[in-house]
Amino acid sequence: MxxxxxxxxxxxxxxxxxxxxxxxxxxxxxxxxxxRSAVDGRLPGxxxxxxxxxVFAGGKRLRPLLCxxxxxxxxxxxxxxxxxxxxxxxxxFHAFALIHDDLMDRSATRRGRPTVHRxxxxxxxxxxxxxxxxxxxxxxxILVGDLALAWSDELLHTAGLCPTRLxxxxxxxxAMRTELVYGQYLDLLATGRPSGAxxxxxxxxxxxxxxxxxxxPLHVGAAVxxxxxxxxxxxxxxxxxxxxxFQLRDxxxxxxxxxxxxxxxxxxxxxxxxxxxxxxxxxxxxxEQQTRLLRxxxxxxxxxxxxxxxxxAILQATGAGLAVExxxxxxxxxxxAALADLPLPDGTRHHLRQLVEQSVWRAA
Amino acid sequence: MxxxxxxxxxxxxxxxxxxxxxxxxxxxxxxxxxxRSAVDGRLPGxxxxxxxxxVFAGGKRLRPLLCxxxxxxxxxxxxxxxxxxxxxxxxxFHAFALIHDDLMDRSATRRGRPTVHRxxxxxxxxxxxxxxxxxxxxxxxILVGDLALAWSDELLHTAGLCPTRLxxxxxxxxAMRTELVYGQYLDLLATGRPSGAxxxxxxxxxxxxxxxxxxxPLHVGAAVxxxxxxxxxxxxxxxxxxxxxFQLRDxxxxxxxxxxxxxxxxxxxxxxxxxxxxxxxxxxxxxEQQTRLLRxxxxxxxxxxxxxxxxxAILQATGAGLAVExxxxxxxxxxxAALADLPLPDGTRHHLRQLVEQSVWRAA
Numbered sequence: 119m120x121x122x123x124x125x126x127x128x129x130x131x132x133x134x135x136x137x138x139x140x141x142x143x144x145x146x147x148x149x150x151x152x153x154r155s156a157v158d159g160r161l162p163g164x165x166x167x168x169x170x171x172x173v174f175a176g177g178k179r180l181r182p183l184l185c186x187x188x189x190x191x192x193x194x195x196x197x198x199x200x201x202x203x204x205x206x207x208x209x210x211f212h213a214f215a216l217i218h219d220d221l222m223d224r225s226a227t228r229r230g231r232p233t234v235h236r237x238x239x240x241x242x243x244x245x246x247x248x249x250x251x252x253x254x255x256x257x258x259x260i261l262v263g264d265l266a267l268a269w270s271d272e273l274l275h276t277a278g279l280c281p282t283r284l285x286x287x288x289x290x291x292x293a294m295r296t297e298l299v300y301g302q303y304l305d306l307l308a309t310g311r312p313s314g315a316x317x318x319x320x321x322x323x324x325x326x327x328x329x330x331x332x333x334x335p336l337h338v339g340a341a342v343x344x345x346x347x348x349x350x351x352x353x354x355x356x357x358x359x360x361x362x363x364f365q366l367r368d369x370x371x372x373x374x375x376x377x378x379x380x381x382x383x384x385x386x387x388x389x390x391x392x393x394x395x396x397x398x399x400x401x402x403x404x405x406e407q408q409t410r411l412l413r414x415x416x417x418x419x420x421x422x423x424x425x426x427x428x429x430x431a432i433l434q435a436t437g438a439g440l441a442v443e444x445x446x447x448x449x450x451x452x453x454x455a456a457l458a459d460l461p462l463p464d465g466t467r468h469h470l471r472q473l474v475e476q477s478v479w480r481a482a
Numbered sequence: 483m484x485x486x487x488x489x490x491x492x493x494x495x496x497x498x499x500x501x502x503x504x505x506x507x508x509x510x511x512x513x514x515x516x517x518r519s520a521v522d523g524r525l526p527g528x529x530x531x532x533x534x535x536x537v538f539a540g541g542k543r544l545r546p547l548l549c550x551x552x553x554x555x556x557x558x559x560x561x562x563x564x565x566x567x568x569x570x571x572x573x574x575f576h577a578f579a580l581i582h583d584d585l586m587d588r589s590a591t592r593r594g595r596p597t598v599h600r601x602x603x604x605x606x607x608x609x610x611x612x613x614x615x616x617x618x619x620x621x622x623x624i625l626v627g628d629l630a631l632a633w634s635d636e637l638l639h640t641a642g643l644c645p646t647r648l649x650x651x652x653x654x655x656x657a658m659r660t661e662l663v664y665g666q667y668l669d670l671l672a673t674g675r676p677s678g679a680x681x682x683x684x685x686x687x688x689x690x691x692x693x694x695x696x697x698x699p700l701h702v703g704a705a706v707x708x709x710x711x712x713x714x715x716x717x718x719x720x721x722x723x724x725x726x727x728f729q730l731r732d733x734x735x736x737x738x739x740x741x742x743x744x745x746x747x748x749x750x751x752x753x754x755x756x757x758x759x760x761x762x763x764x765x766x767x768x769x770e771q772q773t774r775l776l777r778x779x780x781x782x783x784x785x786x787x788x789x790x791x792x793x794x795a796i797l798q799a800t801g802a803g804l805a806v807e808x809x810x811x812x813x814x815x816x817x818x819a820a821l822a823d824l825p826l827p828d829g830t831r832h833h834l835r836q837l838v839e840q841s842v843w844r845a846a
C-alpha cells in the first residue's frame with residue numbers, strides 16, 4: 119500500500135542536480151559487487167538480478183532527493199560521497215518496503231512490470247510445482263525483500279560516515295523503520311472496512327507518507343551533515359503537513375484522477391475499500407441511503423464504472439471532497455509557514471518550495 | 483526451514499551462567515518499552531504482544547550464548563551490559579528469521595504453539611474476510627517479522643558499544659544476514675526435488691547452520707570484545723565444522739530420530755523432500771529400483787510409516803547413512819583440533835568443548 123510517488127521534479131540546482139544519477143550509480147555498483155560475490159560463492163544469482171531489475175524499472179528517488187535536501191538544509195559541507203551512499207541506502211530500503219507491500223496487496227504489476235513475487239513465480243513455474251510456482255514466488259519475494267532491507271543497512275554502514283555522524287543517523291533510521299511498519303500494519307487492518315473515524319486514516323498518512331516519505335529522509339540528510347536538534351524539529355514542522363497534504367491529494371486522485379495522468383487504474387482505491395479520510399468524512403455525513411450505497415459499492419472488488427460514479431457523487435454530495443480540499447490547503451499553508459521559519463540556504467529553500475507546489479497541486 | 487536447535491546446555495560457569503536470563507530480561511524490557519510507545523502513539527498493540535509471546539514461548543538462546551562465549555574467547559573485559567544487549571539483538575534477529583521461515587514452510591506450529599501467521603489469521607478471522615483471515619495473517623506476519631529485524635538493529639545500535647566497537651560489529655552482522663538469506667533461498671529452491679549433488683545441501687548447511695548459527699554469533703561476541711582478526715579466523719575454523727556436524731546429525735535424526743526425543747514429527751523431512759546430503763548420497767549410490775522408490779516416496783506429502791521404512795532401508799543399504807556418520811566424525815575431529823589451537827581462557831575452552839559434545843552426539 120505504499121504508493122509510487124508520482125510527482126516529478128524539474129532539474130535541480132548545483133549540488134542537487136545529479137543526485138538521482140549519483141544514487142543510481144551507487145546502487146548499480148553495489149548490486150554488481152553483490153552479483154559477483156554470489157558467482158564467486160556459487161550462490162543463486164537471481165536475487166541480485168531480480169532486485170536490480172526492480173530498482174531500475176523506475177521510481178522517482180524522492181527519498182534520496184529529500185535526504186540530499188536535508189543535508190543542504192543543514193549546510194552540509196565536505197565530500198558528498200557519504201551523503202549519496204546514505205541516500206542510496208534509503209532507496210534500497212524503499213525497495214524492501216515495496217516488494218513486501220506488493221505481496222500484501224497481491225499486486226501483479228508495479229512500474230509497468232510484473233511485481234517481484236509474480237516474476238519469481240513465473241520463473242519457477244514448472245510441472246513439478248502443482249501451484250504453478252505461486253508459493254515459491256511468494257517465499258522468494260519475502261527473502262528478496264529481507265535482503266534488500268539487510269543491504270540498505272550495509273550501504274549505510276559502508277557509507278564512509280565518521281562514527282559520530284553514523285551514531286547520529288542510526289536512531290533516525292530505527293525510528294523510520296518502526297514508523298513505516300506500524301503505518302503499514304494500521305493500513306492493513308483498516309483496508310476493506312472503512313468507518314467514519316478519521317483518526318485511523320490520519321495515523322496511516324502520518325506514519326507512511328508524512329514521516330516515512332518526507333520527514334525522515336530530510337532528517338537523515340540533516341543528521342549526516344551534523345544538524346542540531348532545532349533544525350530537525352523545524353524540518354518536521356515543514357515535512358509533516360507536506361506529507362499529509364501529498365497523501366490527501368493522492369486520495370482525491372484515487373477517486374477523481376484520470377488514469378492516463380495518474381498512471382494507475384481509476385477504480386483501485388474504491389475496489390480495495392481503502393480507508394481514507396475522504397471515505398471517513400463521507401460516512402460521517404451520509405444519510406441512510408447514501409450509507410447503504412457506500413457500504414455496497416466501496417470495497418467491492420467488482421465495482422464497475424457506473425457504480426463508481428455513484429460513489430463519487432456521494433463523496434461530493436456529502437461535502438467530503440471539499441472538506442479534504444480544505445484540509446490540503448490548511449496543510450499547504452502550514453508547510454509554507456514552516457518553510458519561511460527555517461534558516462536555509464537560498465537554493466535549498468527554492469527547491470523545497472518547488473517540491474511543495476508540485477506535490478500539493480498536481481493532477482498526476 | 484530454520485530448525486529449532488534442540489541441544490540443551492548444562493549450567494555454565496562464572497560469566498556465562500545467567501546469560502540466558504540476562505538476555506531475556508533485555509528482550510522483555512525492550513518489548514515492554516515498545517508496547518508502551520505503541521499505547522502512547524495509539525498504535526496497534528498486537529505486534530509487540532505477538533512478538534513477546536513468540537520470543538518467550540521457548541528457544542534455547544544458542545546464538546546469544548555463543549555470542550557470550552565469543553566475548554570470553556576474546557578475553558572480553560569491562561561491563562557486560564553492551565555484550566548482553568548485542569546478544570539479545572541476535573535473538574531478536576532470530577525471531578525475524580523464524581517468523582518468515584514459518585511462513586515459507588507453511589508451518590502451523592512452532593515451539594508447541596500456533597506460528598505467528600496462524601495466530602494472526604485466527605485473531606482476525608471474521609465473517610467479513612472470506613478467506614478466514616488467511617491473507618491478513620500472512621501479511622501481518624510479514625510485517626511482524628520485518629519489525630523484529632528492524633528492532634534487532636535498534637537493540638544493537640542502543641547496546642552502549644563505543645563507536646569503534648560498533649563499527650567492528652556491523653560488518654559481521656551484515657555478512658551474517660546476507661549469508662542467512664542466501665542459505666534460505668538455496669534451501670527454498672532445492673526442497674522438494676533433491677538430486678544426487680551434495681554441493682547444494684552442503685552450501686545450505688554452511689550458510690544456515692555453520693555460519694548463521696555458530697560462526698557469526700561467536701564473531702559478534704569476539705568483535706564486541708575487540709578481538710584481532712586472527713582470533714576470528716580461529717573461531718571460524720572451530721565453528722564451521724561444528725555447525726556442519728550439528729546439521730548433518732540433525733538430518734540423520736530427521737530420518738531415524740525418535741519423535742518423543744526430537745520433539746518433531748518423524749516423517750517431516752522425508753515428506754517435505756528436504757534436499758539433504760543424506761538423500762544426495764543415497765541417490766548417487768542407488769540402483770534403478772532404489773532410485774524409483776526414493777523418487778516415489780521421498781517428497782511425497784502423504785508418505786506413510788511403511789513407505790518411510792522402505793526409504794530408511796534404502797538410505798541404509800546404499801551406505802548413505804554410514805557415509806554421513808563418517809562426515810560427522812571427520813568434522814567433529816576438525817572442530818576439536820581447531821579448539822586445541824585457540825588461545826582461550828580455560829573456562830571458555832571447557833564450555834565450548836561441552837557444547838561440541840552435546841551438539842554432535844545427541845539423540846534429540
